[in-house]
Amino acid sequence: QLQLQQSGPGLVKPSETLSLNCSVSGGSISSSNHFWGWIRQPPGKELEWIGNFYYSGDAYYNPSLKSRVTISVDMSKSQFSLRLDSVTAADTALYFCAGGGYASGSYESWGQGALVTVSS
Amino acid sequence: DIQMTQSPSSLSASLGDRVTIICRASQNIDKFLNWYQQKPGKAPKVLIYAASTLQSGTPSRFSGSGSGTEFTLTISSLQPEDFATYFCQQSFTTALFTFGPGTKVDIK
Numbered sequence: 605q606l607q608l609q610q611s612g613p614g615l616v617k618p619s620e621t622l623s624l625n626c627s628v629s630g631g632s633i634s635s636s637n638h639f640w641g642w643i644r645q646p647p648g649k650e651l652e653w654i655g656n657f658y659y660s661g662d663a664y665y666n667p668s669l670k671s672r673v674t675i676s677v678d679m680s681k682s683q684f685s686l687r688l689d690s691v692t693a694a695d696t697a698l699y700f701c702a703g704g705g706y707a708s709g710s711y712e713s714w715g716q717g718a719l720v721t722v723s724s
Numbered sequence: 725d726i727q728m729t730q731s732p733s734s735l736s737a738s739l740g741d742r743v744t745i746i747c748r749a750s751q752n753i754d755k756f757l758n759w760y761q762q763k764p765g766k767a768p769k770v771l772i773y774a775a776s777t778l779q780s781g782t783p784s785r786f787s788g789s790g791s792g793t794e795f796t797l798t799i800s801s802l803q804p805e806d807f808a809t810y811f812c813q814q815s816f817t818t819a820l821f822t823f824g825p826g827t828k829v830d831i832k
Contacts, residue, residue, distance in 0.1 A: 708758070
């Protein structure tokens with residue numbers, strides 16, 4: 605059973621970069637059985653898919669965020685990361701990392717979530 | 725882009741009630757549809773994947789059906805721990821996942 609642990613700052617200034625990490629345990633981050641994703645949820649609102657990173661090395665992003673977002677994997681640290689540039693107050697949200705299963709196509713394991721507030 | 729809608733957006737039900745939530749996709753997604761349960765302040769938890777397959781650990785009172793553009797999540801007998809928000813999510817397109825807006829189930 606995969607376990608995901610998120611880390612990163614809870615407060616980011618407008619126009620700066622949001623960076624979050626997700627450490628994976630209980631399984632291999634380099635496994636071809638899994639893909640890695642980020643999802644966010646503004647307070648009181650619905651879930652918004654940010655993007656996924658696949659074993660092939662391909663990454664796919666929500667078109668609404670594509671110009672500002674990067675998801676990367678560091679296999680040596682068994683962690684994957686989210687970078688979101690030029691943030692505004694609209695990026696304030698609860699951010700989740702998640703591990704998906706190729707067989708199911710679903711996010712089977714989730715991080716605990718991290719509230720990131722964009723404010724000066 | 726594939727858009728997902730859910731109905732109703734919220735419902736009130738009593739313990740033991742049968743509850744049905746509908747999820748519709750804007751185009752054919754075959755059976756690439758997953759259902760999640762989320763409680764306040766917590767991460768979602770997958771209940772059903774591929775439209776009708778129960779994730780390990782999901783109680784048997786939950787069931788899913790459908791294919792193409794219309795899908796259903798049914799709770800056969802609502803239990804206290806089932807009061808939560810339920811989201812559908814399509815994984816038909818690897819390059820672009822989308823979630824439904826959610827259905828909040830609360831106590832009547």
